[in-house]
Amino acid sequence: MKVFFNLCGMAVAGFLGYSLEPNLRLTLTGISPGHVEVAENGKIVLQMGDDKSMVDLETLTPDQLPEKILINSDVKVSDSTSGITMNIQAGNRVKLVRVEAGNAIVSPGEGSYLGKIPVLETDLIKQLSEKPPTIPATSVTPPPAATLPTAGESAEPPPMPTPPPVPAPAPVPEPAPTPEPTPAPIPEPAPDPAPEPTPTPEPAPDPAPDPAPPAVAGANSSAIVTIMKQSLSSGQIKEFKLDQVTEWKAGEPETVDGESFQTGTAQYKAVTFLGEKSIEAKAFIKGGKVARWIWPRSGMEIK
Numbered sequence: 001m002k003v004f005f006n007l008c009g010m011a012v013a014g015f016l017g018y019s020l021e022p023n024l025r026l027t028l029t030g031i032s033p034g035h036v037e038v039a040e041n042g043k044i045v046l047q048m049g050d051d052k053s054m055v056d057l058e059t060l061t062p063d064q065l066p067e068k069i070l071i072n073s074d075v076k077v078s079d080s081t082s083g084i085t086m087n088i089q090a091g092n093r094v095k096l097v098r099v100e101a102g103n104a105i106v107s108p109g110e111g112s113y114l115g116k117i118p119v120l121e122t123d124l125i126k127q128l129s130e131k132p133p134t135i136p137a138t139s140v141t142p143p144p145a146a147t148l149p150t151a152g153e154s155a156e157p158p159p160m161p162t163p164p165p166v167p168a169p170a171p172v173p174e175p176a177p178t179p180e181p182t183p184a185p186i187p188e189p190a191p192d193p194a195p196e197p198t199p200t201p202e203p204a205p206d207p208a209p210d211p212a213p214p215a216v217a218g219a220n221s222s223a224i225v226t227i228m229k230q231s232l233s234s235g236q237i238k239e240f241k242l243d244q245v246t247e248w249k250a251g252e253p254e255t256v257d258g259e260s261f262q263t264g265t266a267q268y269k270a271v272t273f274l275g276e277k278s279i280e281a282k283a284f285i286k287g288g289k290v291a292r293w294i295w296p297r298s299g300m301e302i303k
Helices: 002-029 124-130 221-233
Strands: 036-038 044-047 054-056 068-070 075-079 085-088 093-100 103-107 113-118 245-250 254-256 259-272 275-286 289-294
Touching: 075 103, 221 245, 221 259, 221 275, 221 289
Parallel strands: none
Antiparallel strands: 036 044, 044 054, 068 093, 075 085, 075 113, 093 103, 103 113, 245 259, 254 259, 259 275, 275 289
């Protein structure tokens, strides 16, 4: 009788555990479907909605990850071809390339610049917690079971059917003789046409005067260079200083998003992991001062 009661108790405990496990697990551990946590080996794992499987974020494909993430700290990105390095400040959204060893591999979105930042210093976990990725289920169709012979039947395979006889090919008829072509009559030569009178060329119009260069709000090349120097002297940007510049150049006016700017460029020296490089920075000038500096190759704003 005691064994019977023990078996009944085990059955009731198993049923209650199976029914109440999701709610008890959330109450006791705080882990719910869509929960993201850091494993002991440093990998970032995601609790799936089936309450059983944990998925390593490194195994997710780009279409299962958010397209862009928000960075909470500065990140340096570099171009492996040119060796140029740039700094992207915290608060910007960048393109997520992949997850690797607990880090998010990111890009500014243009060119071949890449950098990495810890996943915990981005909003990737928040985005995945709010919208877990869909993991496709894989199914394997078992092969059909072999039919076993019944009692009294032989286990030998059935004989192969005899192939039908192949009919003999039909004889190919001999080709009909090709008739010789009748020579075409030779046409009589046409009479020479009368010569047309040579037209008298009209005098060429006077060349139009060259258009005047666009006005630059009263600023000439030297004024543009002066404005760029004043911007660097005032500390408007921190990426490079006035004494690093080796060449100044005034550019052509440009229109960006319907707004007109005067432009200028500055070549400066910077030390990268590939050695000293000459880098070009571009200034957009409006109202007698620099509105912003950018890297012409990537289009990213210089801070």
